[in-house]
Amino acid sequence: TKSWFAIDNCGNESEHVSQTIFVDNTSSIKIIPPKDIYLTCEDENNLSDNEGSTKCEESTVYYTNGGHSITFEGYEYDPESDQTCYTYTINSNIDPEISHSMIGDLDMMDCATCVDGEARINKPDPTTQAFGCKWDEGIKKGKSKTYVICVKGHPELGKISTSIKYGREVSTIEICGPASCESTSPPEPHGPVFGKPEVNVDCPVDYEIVEGDVVREDLDCGYVLKKSWYAISSCGGKTEPVTQHIYYIDETAPVIKPVEDKTVSCDEKWQWDKPEVADDCSLVSLLEGKSETVQLDCGYQITKSWFAQDECGNISEPVSQTITVIDDTAPSFIEVPKDLTLTCIEDMQDAKVEAFDNCSDVKVTMTEEMTTSENHGCTIVNMDRSQEESPRIGWFQNMPGANSNLFNVESGNFEQFDDGTAHFYGVVSNIHNDQLAWEFDIWMRGGYNWDDWHALGRGYKNAGIAGNNYKDWTYYEMDDSKDNTLTGLRAYDGSLLTLTHNPTNYYYGFQVGLNANVFTNTYGMSGWFFYSGDIYYNNKKYHRNNINSDFNLNLGCTENSTGCTTTIVRTWVAQDECGNSASMSQKITIHDQSVPTISTLDDKFVNCDDDWAWDTPDVQDECGKPQLIEGIETRTNIECGYQMSKSWYAVDACGNQSDIVTQTITVADNEPPIFIGNPQDIQVSCGESMPDFTPLTAIDNCDPDVKVVYTDSVINENGKHCDVANMEWSNESDPRIGWFQNMPGASSLLFHVEQGGFDQFDDGTAHFYGTVSNV
Numbered sequence: 001t002k003s004w005f006a007i008d009n010c011g012n013e014s015e016h017v018s019q020t021i022f023v024d025n026t027s028s029i030k031i032i033p034p035k036d037i038y039l040t041c042e043d044e045n046n047l048s049d050n051e052g053s054t055k056c057e058e059s060t061v062y063y064t065n066g067g068h069s070i071t072f073e074g075y076e077y078d079p080e081s082d083q084t085c086y087t088y089t090i091n092s093n094i095d096p097e098i099s100h101s102m103i104g105d106l107d108m109m110d111c112a113t114c115v116d117g118e119a120r121i122n123k124p125d126p127t128t129q130a131f132g133c134k135w136d137e138g139i140k141k142g143k144s145k146t147y148v149i150c151v152k153g154h155p156e157l158g159k160i161s162t163s164i165k166y167g168r169e170v171s172t173i174e175i176c177g178p179a180s181c182e183s184t185s186p187p188e189p190h191g192p193v194f195g196k197p198e199v200n201v202d203c204p205v206d207y208e209i210v211e212g213d214v215v216r217e218d219l220d221c222g223y224v225l226k227k228s229w230y231a232i233s234s235c236g237g238k239t240e241p242v243t244q245h246i247y248y249i250d251e252t253a254p255v256i257k258p259v260e261d262k263t264v265s266c267d268e269k270w271q272w273d274k275p276e277v278a279d280d281c282s283l284v285s286l287l288e289g290k291s292e293t294v295q296l297d298c299g300y301q302i303t304k305s306w307f308a309q310d311e312c313g314n315i316s317e318p319v320s321q322t323i324t325v326i327d328d329t330a331p332s333f334i335e336v337p338k339d340l341t342l343t344c345i346e347d348m349q350d351a352k353v354e355a356f357d358n359c360s361d362v363k364v365t366m367t368e369e370m371t372t373s374e375n376h377g378c379t380i381v382n383m384d385r386s387q388e389e390s391p392r393i394g395w396f397q398n399m400p401g402a403n404s405n406l407f408n409v410e411s412g413n414f415e416q417f418d419d420g421t422a423h424f425y426g427v428v429s430n431i432h433n434d435q436l437a438w439e440f441d442i443w444m445r446g447g448y449n450w451d452d453w454h455a456l457g458r459g460y461k462n463a464g465i466a467g468n469n470y471k472d473w474t475y476y477e478m479d480d481s482k483d484n485t486l487t488g489l490r491a492y493d494g495s496l497l498t499l500t501h502n503p504t505n506y507y508y509g510f511q512v513g514l515n516a517n518v519f520t521n522t523y524g525m526s527g528w529f530f531y532s533g534d535i536y537y538n539n540k541k542y543h544r545n546n547i548n549s550d551f552n553l554n555l556g557c558t559e560n561s562t563g564c565t566t567t568i569v570r571t572w573v574a575q576d577e578c579g580n581s582a583s584m585s586q587k588i589t590i591h592d593q594s595v596p597t598i599s600t601l602d603d604k605f606v607n608c609d610d611d612w613a614w615d616t617p618d619v620q621d622e623c624g625k626p627q628l629i630e631g632i633e634t635r636t637n638i639e640c641g642y643q644m645s646k647s648w649y650a651v652d653a654c655g656n657q658s659d660i661v662t663q664t665i666t667v668a669d670n671e672p673p674i675f676i677g678n679p680q681d682i683q684v685s686c687g688e689s690m691p692d693f694t695p696l697t698a699i700d701n702c703d704p705d706v707k708v709v710y711t712d713s714v715i716n717e718n719g720k721h722c723d724v725a726n727m728e729w730s731n732e733s734d735p736r737i738g739w740f741q742n743m744p745g746a747s748s749l750l751f752h753v754e755q756g757g758f759d760q761f762d763d764g765t766a767h768f769y770g771t772v773s774n775v
Contacts, residue, residue, distance in 0.1 A: 026237020028202035031209070031229060033242035034195030040252050040281075064164050064171035067094045072176045073146070075155050085115075085150040086177055088162075092139035096167035101135045103149060103162045103177070112178070115148035151178040194227045194244055206234035212241065221312035222249040222281070250281040254308035256316040263324040266299060267358035275306050275319050282311035289318065298578030299326035327359040330582035331574040337586040341443075341482065344623035348568070348588055355574035355582070362576045369569045372654075373418040378555035380412035380426050385519045385552075390431040393553035398544060399436060400537040401491065406431045407438070414512075414525065414555055415593070417565050420447030422476055423591065424510075424525075424551075427489065437489035442499060442529075444476035444510055458507050461526060463518045473513035477506050478529065486531060497533040502548060510551075517552045524554040564654030566590040596626035596650035601663035608641060608669045608702030617661050619650035626650040626658070641668040641702075673700035675708075724756035724770050734775040743774070750775040 003018035060072045073087040092098045104112055114133030139145050158179025163172045199209065212228035225248070230241040257276040264270045277284050289305035305320040334354045342348055355362050382391035394407035412426015422444040429437040448456075453475040460470045478484055478501035488495030502508075510527030517524030528550045535542040568588040575581040599618040606612045619626050631647035644665040650658040675698045682691055698706045726735035738751035756770015 024233070024235045024237050025201075025203040025205035026207075026231075026233040026235055026239060028205060029207050029231045029233060029237075029239050030200040030202070031231055031239055031242045032198040032200065033229065034197060034244040036245040036247065038247045038249060040249065060176060062162075062173055062175045064173055068092055068098060068164050068166065068171070070162055070164075070173070070175055075157075077155055082154075083113075083150050083152055084155045084178070085148050087146060087148050088175070089144050089146045090139060090164070091144040092141050092166075094166075095141055096169075097141050098139040098164055098166050099136075100165040101139075101147065101163075102133065102165075103147060103175075104133045104160055113150040115150065117147065149178065156180065194225075194246065197229045197242055197244075199231065207231045219247075219249070221251075222247065224248070250310065250312040250314065252279075252281070253314040253316045254279040254284040254310045256286075256306065256308040256319050258319045259321045261322040261324070263326060265329050265358070266325055266327045267329070270323060270325075272304055272323075273321060275308075275321075277308040277316070279308070279310045279314075284308050284310045289320075296324075296326070299324065301325070327357075327576065327578040327580060329358055330580040331355040331357040331362040331576050332582065333572070333574060333584055336584055337570075339481075339587040339589070341589045341591070343591055343594065348590070351570065351586065353572045353584075355572075357574075357576040357580075360577035362574050364572055364574045366570055366572045369571070370566060372564055372566045377413045377415040380409045380414060381524075381554035381556045382408050383517050383520055383522070383524060383553050387519075392431055394428050394440075394549070394551055396438075396531075396549045398547050399430070400535055400540070400542045402430045402433065402436050404430060404432050407436075409553065410434075410437070412440075413593075415591070416447070416474070416512075419565075419567075421445050421479070422447065422510075422512075429490075433491075435491040438492060438497075439487045439489055440485070441487070442484045443479040443482040445479040446475060446477045446509070448475040448509070450475070453509065456506075458509065460511055461508050461518050461528075465515045465519075465521055467515065469514045469516070470511070473511045473516050475509040475511055476527075477501060477509055478527075484529075486533075488536065491537060492535060494536040495534065497531040497535070497544070499529045499531050500546075502528040502530050502550075512555070517554060519552055520554070522554045524552070526550065526552045564592055566592065566654075590623075592623045592652065592654040592656065594622040594652075595656045596621040596652050596658040598628075598648065598650045598658040598661050600661050601648075603664040603666065605666045605668060607671075608667050612665055612667075614646055614665075615663055617648050617650075619658065621650070621652045621656075623652060623654075626652040631660075638666070640670065641666065643667070669700075669702040671701050673698040673703070673706045720760045722758045722760075724753050724758055724768075726752045736775055738772050746774050748775050 001018055001020040003016050005016045006014035062070045062072070064070070069091045071089040071091070073089055075084050075086045077084045088103060090098065090101055104114075112133065114135075117133040117135045133147070133149055135145075135147055137145070156179040157176055159174045160177035161172055162175050163170055194214070197209070199207070201207070208231065210230050210232060212230075215226045217224050217226065225246040226243050228241040228243045231239040233239075255278045259273040259275045262270075262273075274286065277286050285308065287307050287309060289307070291302055291304040294301045294303075301322055301324045303320055303322045305318045307318040308316040332355060334356060337351045337353065340348070353364055353366070355364050380393060382393055384391040388406060389404070390406055391408060392406040393409045393412075395405050396402075396407055397405055399405070407428040408431050410427040410429055412428075413423075415423045417423075424442040424444065425440060427437060427439050429435070446453075450460075450471045450473060453460075458475070460466065460473065460475070462470065478499065480500065484499040486495075486497040486499065488497075508528060510525060512525045514523050515521055517526045528548070530546040531549060532545045532547070533543075535544060566589075568590070570586045570588065571583060572585075573581055573583045597620050601615045601617055604612065604615075617628070619628050627650065629649050629651060631649075634645045636643045636645070644667065645662055647660050647662045649660045675696050677696060679694060679696060684690065693710060695710070696708055698708050700706045724737060726737055728735040732750060733748070734750055734752065736750040736752045737756075738753075739749050740746070740751050741749055743749075751772040751774050754771045754773060756768075756772075758769075759767045761767075
């Protein structure tokens with residue numbers, strides 16, 4: 001402002017006039033906006049209020065059970081002291097009025113400050129039985145008081161307990177308050193915030209910066225946030241606004257998660273594992289690539305790829321998955337032949353085994369391995385125990401129709417094999433009624449010695465006679481993989497019982513050896529079993545279940561082989577085109593115990609000039625063709641001929657031998673030789689010379705070399721003949737000539753003569769002959 005006035009020469013002044021020039025310095029205010037920011041769309045837009053939200057709101061009113069109220073007024077953080085203070089107003093609304101107040105929890109009292117109150121830290125208040133800040137001052141009805149609790153750290157809201165005592169009542173409720181003793185650090189911004197503009201002023205002027213709202217503007221692939229500022233000077237001027245831009249542009253490819261490769265079997269159902277995709281800015285699509293297949297030696301590999309693309313065209317790196325399809329599974333057999341036990345190799349049938357494969361053709365091959373071993377057998381003999389009424393081998397309980405539990409053996413064997421197994425079989429019948437009969441068939445396994453048996457925690461049965469013999473016994477288990485049975489005979493026909501080992505834990509076994517039958521000092525066996533099944537007797541059925549019975553018997557053992565065991569192991573191998581193979585085996589055990597049969601031959605009688613030949617016996621065997629063994633020919637001369645004898649027997653491949661049969665050919669010479677020519681008797685007178693001897697020849701139908709013997713004899717020249725007569729002796733009851741001892745059927749030793757003679761010759765010999773008979 002400038003003023004003027006006029007003055008003349010006389011000194012007269014005019015009125016003053018003035019001019020005011022207003023200078024507006026608003027234009028000198030220069031606002032420089034913050035730099036624009038370029039972000040990706042996944043960066044967090046944290047331009048909203050950074051104070052955070054909470055479940056606890058200011059001015060929240062909580063009412064106690066009695067009707068008093070507590071208002072949470074809010075909190076305030078002091079950066080200088082790094083402390084947050086929480087304010088509460090307690091209103092006494094009814095009678096009785098409030099006498100005590102307790103705010104807080106024990107777990108936050110270590111760092112809490114009770115403004116104008118008392119901190120209870122390590123024990124409950126005796127009045128309110130609560131922890132925390134206690135104010136003992138009362139609050140009259142209709143009045144209120146404000147209390148403050150301060151806690152170190154930044155705001156962190158939670159729930160704390162508050163107790164109000166009024167009269168004799170105490171009411172405790174949960175209200176909003178500090179969450180813990182140690183609050184977390186202040187939250188850090190997760191994303192950019194708008195900056196503050198710089199202000200340059202060329203001329204002194206007062207001004208105020210006015211901040212505009214945040215404005216969002218969508219872009220093709222993202223969006224932009226705008227914020228503007230302008231200045232208003234004290235002169236009332238207003239600057240042009242300036243703007244900061246924060247661009248959120250989607251330039252990031254979607255995220256695609258890799259998928260793992262996998263290997264599957266050729267018959268396994270499989271599918272592709274689709275990769276997971278994600279994008280922070282827009283929708284994303286999963287795009288599939290082509291699949292490629294590569295053939296392998298035994299299978300193939302197939303590979304497929306994927307990539308992700310968002311709405312802005314950003315494309316991820318591709319991921320792929322490779323599925324390897326292989327044939328790693330062995331073929332499977334359609335049916336597995338069971339192990340067999342046969343009595344004859346001729347009973348063995350061919351087994352056709354087939355297999356299938358999940359991926360390719362399969363080839364099945366079979367091999368056989370045969371081994372033969374001898375088995376040593378013992379004849380089963382009844383045990384004769386003095387305390388029992390009859391010899392027996394079995395003690396069978398609950399047999400219908402039997403008035404005794406004792407059963408004796410009719411026939412049977414006990415055979416032991418090289419593989420530790422044994423076969424116990426035969427026929428038994430009741431000692432009082434042989435129509436109550438069973439055929440027993442039991443297979444055993446193990447063949448343990450005492451050390452191995454005892455190592456299993458097992459023992460032996462003994463009635464005081466075992467001594468140390470048990471150490472030499474053989475111990476068996478009943479083989480539950482085979483059929484062990486009692487099959488009914490005669491009155492029990494149609495019955496079938498199944499046998500199992502007793503006890504079931506095999507503590508006692510079938511024990512074989514000296515004194516092993518428990519009761520007698522003999523070589524034998526004993527064993528215990530349960531039988532179950534149906535017994536048919538007298539048109540009635542008797543069901544039995546787990547009946548305890550046993551065997552006690554003697555064994556008549558020899559070292560001779562009673563048969564042989566042939567074991568044939570058939571092994572099948574199934575192999576597919578990829579070399580995967582599976583195998584299985586069938587064990588066929590053949591116990592050849594059958595003895596060959598041989599026919600008997602009739603003896604023959606022939607004349608010495610007859611043509612004859614040996615007959616050949618017929619031989620048969622249940623298990624193949626046995627071999628006929630011939631013995632040597634023997635000759636025995638008999639009166640007027642001779643006898644030729646020859647023996648045969650049959651033996652099979654297992655050494656089972658038939659009975660021996662013999663044929664005797666008696667060659668009889670029943671016709672005397674015939675002289676060629678017949679000499680005439682000659683009579684000479686006493687004193688005449690004897691004529692010369694004329695030799696004779698003879699022929700015979702049996703003997704080509706007939707010996708003609710010529711003898712001269714003078715009959716009874718100077719000889720003496722006496723008749724034999726009985727002697728009479730007064731000391732004997734009858735006349736007699738002979739005293740013969742030990743004659744069967746004779747009641748006397750005396751024999752008298754019926755006729756007889758006594759001739760004496762010149763050469764000192766004599767002939768005593770005749771007939772006698774008992775007196």
